[in-house]
Amino acid sequence: MSQTTAASSTAPDGVPDELRAVVDRLKTEVAALHAELPRNALVVWTAGNVSARVPGADLMVIKPSGVSYDDLTPEAMVVCDLDGTLVEGDRKPSSDTAAHAYVYRHMPEIGGVVHTHSDYATAWSARREPIPCVLTMMADEFGGEIPVGPFALIGDDSIGQGIVETLRASRSRAVLMANHGPFTIGASAREAVKAAVMLEDVARTVHFARQLGTPVPMEQADIDRLYDRYQNVYGQ
Amino acid sequence: MSQTTAASSTAPDGVPDELRAVVDRLKTEVAALHAELPRNALVVWTAGNVSARVPGADLMVIKPSGVSYDDLTPEAMVVCDLDGTLVEGDRKPSSDTAAHAYVYRHMPEIGGVVHTHSDYATAWSARREPIPCVLTMMADEFGGEIPVGPFALIGDDSIGQGIVETLRASRSRAVLMANHGPFTIGASAREAVKAAVMLEDVARTVHFARQLGTPVPMEQADIDRLYDRYQNVYGQ
Amino acid sequence: MSQTTAASSTAPDGVPDELRAVVDRLKTEVAALHAELPRNALVVWTAGNVSARVPGADLMVIKPSGVSYDDLTPEAMVVCDLDGTLVEGDRKPSSDTAAHAYVYRHMPEIGGVVHTHSDYATAWSARREPIPCVLTMMADEFGGEIPVGPFALIGDDSIGQGIVETLRASRSRAVLMANHGPFTIGASAREAVKAAVMLEDVARTVHFARQLGTPVPMEQADIDRLYDRYQNVYGQ
Amino acid sequence: MSQTTAASSTAPDGVPDELRAVVDRLKTEVAALHAELPRNALVVWTAGNVSARVPGADLMVIKPSGVSYDDLTPEAMVVCDLDGTLVEGDRKPSSDTAAHAYVYRHMPEIGGVVHTHSDYATAWSARREPIPCVLTMMADEFGGEIPVGPFALIGDDSIGQGIVETLRASRSRAVLMANHGPFTIGASAREAVKAAVMLEDVARTVHFARQLGTPVPMEQADIDRLYDRYQNVYGQ
Numbered sequence: 003m004s005q006t007t008a009a010s011s012t013a014p015d016g017v018p019d020e021l022r023a024v025v026d027r028l029k030t031e032v033a034a035l036h037a038e039l040p041r042n043a044l045v046v047w048t049a050g051n052v053s054a055r056v057p058g059a060d061l062m063v064i065k066p067s068g069v070s071y072d073d074l075t076p077e078a079m080v081v082c083d084l085d086g087t088l089v090e091g092d093r094k095p096s097s098d099t100a101a102h103a104y105v106y107r108h109m110p111e112i113g114g115v116v117h118t119h120s121d122y123a124t125a126w127s128a129r130r131e132p133i134p135c136v137l138t139m140m141a142d143e144f145g146g147e148i149p150v151g152p153f154a155l156i157g158d159d160s161i162g163q164g165i166v167e168t169l170r171a172s173r174s175r176a177v178l179m180a181n182h183g184p185f186t187i188g189a190s191a192r193e194a195v196k197a198a199v200m201l202e203d204v205a206r207t208v209h210f211a212r213q214l215g216t217p218v219p220m221e222q223a224d225i226d227r228l229y230d231r232y233q234n235v236y237g238q
Numbered sequence: 239m240s241q242t243t244a245a246s247s248t249a250p251d252g253v254p255d256e257l258r259a260v261v262d263r264l265k266t267e268v269a270a271l272h273a274e275l276p277r278n279a280l281v282v283w284t285a286g287n288v289s290a291r292v293p294g295a296d297l298m299v300i301k302p303s304g305v306s307y308d309d310l311t312p313e314a315m316v317v318c319d320l321d322g323t324l325v326e327g328d329r330k331p332s333s334d335t336a337a338h339a340y341v342y343r344h345m346p347e348i349g350g351v352v353h354t355h356s357d358y359a360t361a362w363s364a365r366r367e368p369i370p371c372v373l374t375m376m377a378d379e380f381g382g383e384i385p386v387g388p389f390a391l392i393g394d395d396s397i398g399q400g401i402v403e404t405l406r407a408s409r410s411r412a413v414l415m416a417n418h419g420p421f422t423i424g425a426s427a428r429e430a431v432k433a434a435v436m437l438e439d440v441a442r443t444v445h446f447a448r449q450l451g452t453p454v455p456m457e458q459a460d461i462d463r464l465y466d467r468y469q470n471v472y473g474q
Numbered sequence: 475m476s477q478t479t480a481a482s483s484t485a486p487d488g489v490p491d492e493l494r495a496v497v498d499r500l501k502t503e504v505a506a507l508h509a510e511l512p513r514n515a516l517v518v519w520t521a522g523n524v525s526a527r528v529p530g531a532d533l534m535v536i537k538p539s540g541v542s543y544d545d546l547t548p549e550a551m552v553v554c555d556l557d558g559t560l561v562e563g564d565r566k567p568s569s570d571t572a573a574h575a576y577v578y579r580h581m582p583e584i585g586g587v588v589h590t591h592s593d594y595a596t597a598w599s600a601r602r603e604p605i606p607c608v609l610t611m612m613a614d615e616f617g618g619e620i621p622v623g624p625f626a627l628i629g630d631d632s633i634g635q636g637i638v639e640t641l642r643a644s645r646s647r648a649v650l651m652a653n654h655g656p657f658t659i660g661a662s663a664r665e666a667v668k669a670a671v672m673l674e675d676v677a678r679t680v681h682f683a684r685q686l687g688t689p690v691p692m693e694q695a696d697i698d699r700l701y702d703r704y705q706n707v708y709g710q
Numbered sequence: 711m712s713q714t715t716a717a718s719s720t721a722p723d724g725v726p727d728e729l730r731a732v733v734d735r736l737k738t739e740v741a742a743l744h745a746e747l748p749r750n751a752l753v754v755w756t757a758g759n760v761s762a763r764v765p766g767a768d769l770m771v772i773k774p775s776g777v778s779y780d781d782l783t784p785e786a787m788v789v790c791d792l793d794g795t796l797v798e799g800d801r802k803p804s805s806d807t808a809a810h811a812y813v814y815r816h817m818p819e820i821g822g823v824v825h826t827h828s829d830y831a832t833a834w835s836a837r838r839e840p841i842p843c844v845l846t847m848m849a850d851e852f853g854g855e856i857p858v859g860p861f862a863l864i865g866d867d868s869i870g871q872g873i874v875e876t877l878r879a880s881r882s883r884a885v886l887m888a889n890h891g892p893f894t895i896g897a898s899a900r901e902a903v904k905a906a907v908m909l910e911d912v913a914r915t916v917h918f919a920r921q922l923g924t925p926v927p928m929e930q931a932d933i934d935r936l937y938d939r940y941q942n943v944y945g946q
Contacts, residue, residue: 042282046750046907046908046910046911047904047907047908049847049911097943119845119847119911119915121911121914121915121918122918124845124847124915124919125915125916125918125919125921125922126919128844128845128915128916128919128925128926129919129922129923129924129925129926130926131922131923136364136417137355137360137364137417137418137419138392138417138418138419139285139355139360139418139419153926153928153932155932155935155936156846156936156939157939180926181844181845181846181925181926181928182845182846182847183845183846183847196283199282199283200282200283202282203282203285203355203357206357207355207357207360207361207364208361208364209918209921209922210357210358210361210445211360211361211362211364211365212922213361213445213449213921213922214361214365214367214445214448214449215365215367216365217364217365217417218364218365218366218389218416218417220389220417224389224391227391228391228392231392231393235333278518372600372653373591373596373600373653373654373655374628374653374654374655375521375591375596375654375655432519435518435519436518436519438518439518439521439591439593442593443591443593443596443597443600444597444600446593446594446597446681447596447597447598447600447601449597449681449685450597450601450603450681450684450685451601451603452601453600453601453653454600454601454602454625454652454653456625456653460625460627463627464627464628467628467629471569514754608836608889609827609832609836609889609890609891610864610889610890610891611757611827611832611890611891668755671754671755672754672755674754675754675757675827675829678829679827679829679832679833679836680833680836682829682830682833682917683832683833683834683836683837685833685917685921686833686837686839686917686920686921687837687839688837689836689837689889690836690837690838690861690888690889692861692889696861696863699863700863700864703864703865707805
């Protein structure tokens with residue numbers, strides 16, 4: 003899990019010509035996906051960020067730091083290598099870039115990462131309490147409870163390590179980082195955004211259910227059946 | 239209640255010519271009604287679905303599976319028979335098609351069905367707790383408490399059976415399926431969407447009322463009077 | 475307080491010519507004010523209604539019954555006399571017309587009435603609990619607590635009587651009708667809509683305050699000072 | 711802290727010619743920032759106000775009193791001196807002008823002030839309870855808990871004094887005035903609006919966290935590290 007393993011494949015001279023088309027397509031896609039965050043009430047002001055891995059390269063497309071959601075055009079997106087070094091773009095990358103980069107270095111099957119401070123998910127994070135799986139929609143989407151990751155400060159690989167270790171021990175595509183907020187992953191950036199939207203929805207519904215009593219637990223066998231079916235059958 | 243009763247009238251060769259105009263009109267109506275779901279905050283991402291029975295045929299118009307609400311044009315809607323077999327459309331029908339089909343086969347007076355995971359209604363579902371009738375608006379619209387249906391897995395007729403059995407034992411046009419979410423019915427798809435919107439509104443208001451104490455119960459005779467009046471007098 | 479006192483001044487032959495301009499202006503204003511109800515999340519579907527008294531006549535402009543907020547054009551508004559009889563319009567007047575009419579007959583200083591089922595205000599109504607005055611904004615706007623009116627069924631003057639009796643015993647321009655929802659009044663329809671918006675805002679804020687403890691009460695003398703100042707000084 | 715210190719530099723003859731360009735730019739900016747208040751659900755109706763100090767002069771640009779958010783064009787903004795006397799504009803300045811003016815007179819480093827009654831922050835205000843710092847986002851943005859200011863009536867310098875004394879004793883850029891609501895400050899009006907948005911977000915998230923238990927406290931050393939980093943590193 004050392005940072006140097008991945009560092010050998012950085013692209014210090016910018017985006018290679020043969021990746022230009024795919025990088026431009028991802029910038030458009032990542033910019034559009036950022037619009038889903040305020041639309042689904044997952045972020046305020048400039049908080050939150052989406053990234054996409056550039057397939058076949060040690061690069062990712064990510065949001066610049068501290069920029070308004072109104073200004074998140076494809077051109078504003080930046081490209082970093084998987085150590086988080088800026089490769090292309092006029093602005094500093096998101097302050098959460100190191101955590102995204104760590105996930106891409108250590109989870110090769112992952113194509114997208116999302117971080118928000120969505121309110122209900124973050125409330126569970128503040129109590130360091132996993133969200134119990136009491137809804138068929140949670141079983142479908144997350145295959146069980148939403149786990150809590152460790153408390154970790156920004157500035158080194160602590161957050162990235164906490165995300166990867168927690169998600170490897172779970173079927174969930176979402177982790178609640180303690181006193182911080184959720185990170186979600188997916189095969190693509192779109193799948194990671196979907197997970198962020200669904201996470202906040204179930205965090206909110208289970209919060210409501212718990213406010214007036216105790217939700218009825220679901221059998222593990224039922225959770226397993228729903229998860230298997232949804233991962234294999236749903237959608238087009 | 240066997241599936242084969244209805245199966246004899248499927249239309250394996252597509253929509254008959256004499257139904258073309260009515261099916262196209264229903265596709266337009268069902269597409270427009272889907273826009274009411276996110277507008278009223280009843281769904282996130284691709285969750286939730288509306289269907290309409292094709293009058294005079296064993297057919298229904300329903301949402302395709304896993305498609306964004308932004309892409310729900312009339313052309314995207316699919317037609318199924320009342321066993322849930324695709325009759326017309328480029329995409330798979332909603333994964334909840336079997337439940338809609340079961341309702342149409344067993345409740346001939348019903349012209350529309352809606353399923354959502356709207357948050358407050360689903361929170362009551364997760365506790366398997368009926369919503370008590372403590373508002374005049376609930377008496378008007380639902381004639382009493384909102385009942386809870388059984389826990390049922392997707393994949394066979396269990397969900398459909400649970401909906402029909404619960405609604406037949408109640409005046410309510412809404413049922414809270416355990417750990418899952420609400421289904422609503424109506425004489426038309428529009429009436430079923432109205433019921434879904436009103437259900438979430440009363441689920442939320444009674445949730446708020448209960449958070450700070452105990453709502454004052456209403457007399458059954460008053461509930462009956464309000465229900466009778468509203469069903470017979472209200473609207474144009 | 476009998477209905478016949480006012481009934482002598484109805485206009486069975488339609489809107490008199492000399493009132494045409496003012497009635498048309500009020501239809502435009504009342505239609506526009508209805509848009510404030512969904513915009514401020516006070517209503518769902520077709521619930522809720524706004525009316526305006528026609529100055530110098532025993533007439534009011536009000537919403538038709540069961541019509542979508544998207545279709546509330548000036549032309550759709552109807553005119554009734556102060557017994558609630560339709561004087562002009564293609565549709566039935568709101569099912570709450572009798573309550574509006576009663577208020578206009580018995581409170582000659584009132585120019586506008588609004589009824590909603592806004593969720594937080596209605597939650598207090600369901601518990602039949604007044605909203606305590608613990609915010610400077612409540613003191614400014616309502617001069618004290620928001621009172622609860624009696625439980626009353628639709629169909630005669632019971633609701634109107636309950637509104638008028640409760641508001642006459644209070645400085646508040648809003649009343650929480652038991653198990654039903656709020657009615658607000660004002661010198662104009664716009665003022666009544668403002669009161670409906672402010673009511674839901676304070677109902678929500680005090681709900682939140684009470685969820686985690688006990689709001690600190692305000693001194694009656696401070697409430698009085700704020701109310702006097704706001705009623706005399708604020709605005710243009 | 712007397713009002714007369716600043717009063718000597720008023721501009722009774724209007725905006726000086728050499729400040730015309732900067733004042734017009736600030737009117738445009740302050741008008742645009744007001745749109746962020748309803749967009750972020752911080753205000754209803756005409757409540758809430760934003761002001762900006764005119765650099766190099768004892769003047770500020772502020773919202774007029776009692777005007778709808780739809781009508782807040784640059785031309786509608788008014789200019790006051792730092793005693794709150796109207797210097798330019800067709801309408802009365804906001805009823806909270808005296809509090810804004812007091813902050814500018816006594817905190818020379820401050821360029822913008824915002825006041826709202828945003829619901830969650832105001833709920834903490836009504837209980838006179840500081841918001842504990844249990845989120846990394848709070849540590850980043852506010853450097854610790856959000857403090858409560860005294861109960862103060864409008865009409866003299868009491869509110870301004872309460873704001874300044876409370877904020878001077880804290881790293882927070884937000885104060886919860888007792889039974890009233892929040893005021894936020896910033897180096898610019900935009901920074902003060904950002905603080906108002908972030909405040910409501912953390913007020914809401916910590917409210918949710920507290921509803922189902924006790925958030926896990928953060929170490930003071932961690933709060934300090936996050937605050938130092940965010941104030942020095944974040945953004946472009």
